[in-house]
Amino acid sequence: MSGAVHLDTQGGIATLRLDNPTKLNAFTPEMLAQLAAHCDTLDRDTAVRAVLLTSEGERAFCAGADIKAWAGYAPAEFARIWVRDGHRIFDRLARLSKPTIAVLQAHAFGGGLELASACDIRVIAPAATLALPESQVGIVPGWSGTQRIARLLPEPMLKEMALFGRRISAERALACGFVAEIADDPATTARAIAEKLLTTSPRATEVAKYMIHAGVGEDRDAMIEALGSGMIAASADKAEGVDAFAHKRKPVFPGT
Template sequence: MNAVHLHRGAIARLELDNPAKLNAFTPDMLSQLETHCAALDADPAVLGVLVTAAPARAFCAGADISAWAGLAPAEFARHWVRDGHRVFDRLARLSKPTIAVIGGHAFGGGLELTAACDIRVMAPEARLGLPESSVGIVPGWSGTQRLLRLVPEPVVKEMALFGRHLTAERAREIGFVAEVAADPLAAAEDIAARLAHTSPRATEIAKYLIHAAAGEDRAAMIEALGGGMIAASADKAEGVAAFAEKRKPEFPGR
C-alpha cells in the first residue's frame, strides 16, 4: 500500500502517509516519492507542489529505524544513504516551485526533506532537529550538506552535535522558514495560489538560475539553461533538418 500520495491539480500535493510511524521514511516511501517527482516534472498542468504529511505528532520523524538498523555497513552506505540522497535530490531539482508544509516536528530525514523544498511554512508548535547522534549515526540525506547552504553553520551544529531543536520562530528569523502560521497548509496554499498569475516558464528558469548560483546541481542547471537557448535557435532547426535530409547544414547563425 502506498504511503506517499500524489494529489494532482494545478497546485499538486505530495503527502507522506505513514502516521503509525510518525510518517518516517521506509524504502518503499523513497521509491514512491521518486516516482511521483518524475510524474510531476512531466505534467505541464502542474504549477507548483505542496509537500505535506498525514496528521500525526510529527510531520516526519525521519527514517524508519527498523528499515536500516539491520543493514550491513556497506549496504547502509551504498543503498540506504545514497538512495535517500538520490530521491531528495530529485525533489530539490523539480522544475516546479515547491513548498514544505510543516505541521508537526520534522526531525532527521524529515528536516532534510523540507530542506529539499524551495520554501517552508511551519506551525508555531513544530520543531526541527537532527537527532541522529542519539542513535549512533550521522545525518545521511544532506543534513550536513544542503541544509548548510540554508541554515547558518552554528545552528546546524547545535542540532547535529548537541541535539538542540530549532523552534518555528527562530527558523523564521534565520530565513529557513518563510512563514509561521497556525494553519500552515492554508498559508502555503495562499502563497502557491500566486503561481496562477506568474509565468510557469519564468519561474522554472528563475529556479534554475538560483540553483546554479547556490551550487544545487550547478553543472546540470547551467547546461539546462544553455540547452534551452540553443534549442530555440534557427541553427538547431537547420542542424536537425540537415541530418534528417542527409545533407550538409547551412547554419544561419541565429
C-alpha cells in the same frame, strides 16, 4: 512495511503527501521509491505549476527514516544503499523544475528536516520544531543534513542540532530565513502562496529556479547545461541542424 507517499493534483497544484502517521511519517524503502516515481511524474506534467509537500497526522511532519527499515543493513550496505538512495531521491525532489513548498504542520526531525530542506520554501506551524537527533541512535545525518542544510542554516545553529541535539523553534527558523512564514494553518497558507504561481510565466519560474540553483551550487553542472540547452533549442541554428539531418543535406546555419 506500512507507509505510502500519495500524489494528488488539483487546479494546477500538486500535493505529495506522506502517509505513515503511526510511525510519525517515517520513511520506509517503499516510500522512498514512491517519492522518486512521483517526482518523475511531476517533472513531465506541464499542467502542474507548484508542488506542496504535506503529511498525515498532527504529531510530526516527518520523523526521518524508519529505524526498522535500516537497522539490519551491514555497514557497507547502509552506506551504499540506504544513505545513497535517500540522498539521490531527496536530490531529485530538490531539483524538480516546479517550485516546491514544504508544509510543516508539526515537528521535522532527522530525515524529515532533510526532506523539508529539499523544498524551495517552507511554511511552519507555531509549535513545530526542527531537529537532527541522529546521534541519539549512533548515526549521523545522511540525506543532506550536513550538506544542503549547511547552505540554508547558519553553521552554529546547524551544530546546535547535529552536535548538541537541540531543537530549533519555529521563531528561530523564521528569523534566520529557513522558513518563509509561521502560520496557524500552514497548509492553507502554503496553498495561497502556490496559487500565486498560477498567474505567472511557467517558463520564467522554471528558468529562475535553475539560475538560483546554479548560483548556490545545487546540481550546478546540470543547471548550467539545462539553461544553455534551453537557449540553443529555441534557435534557428538548431532548427536548421535538425532539418538538415532529417533531409540528409549539409546545414546552412543562419547564426540566430
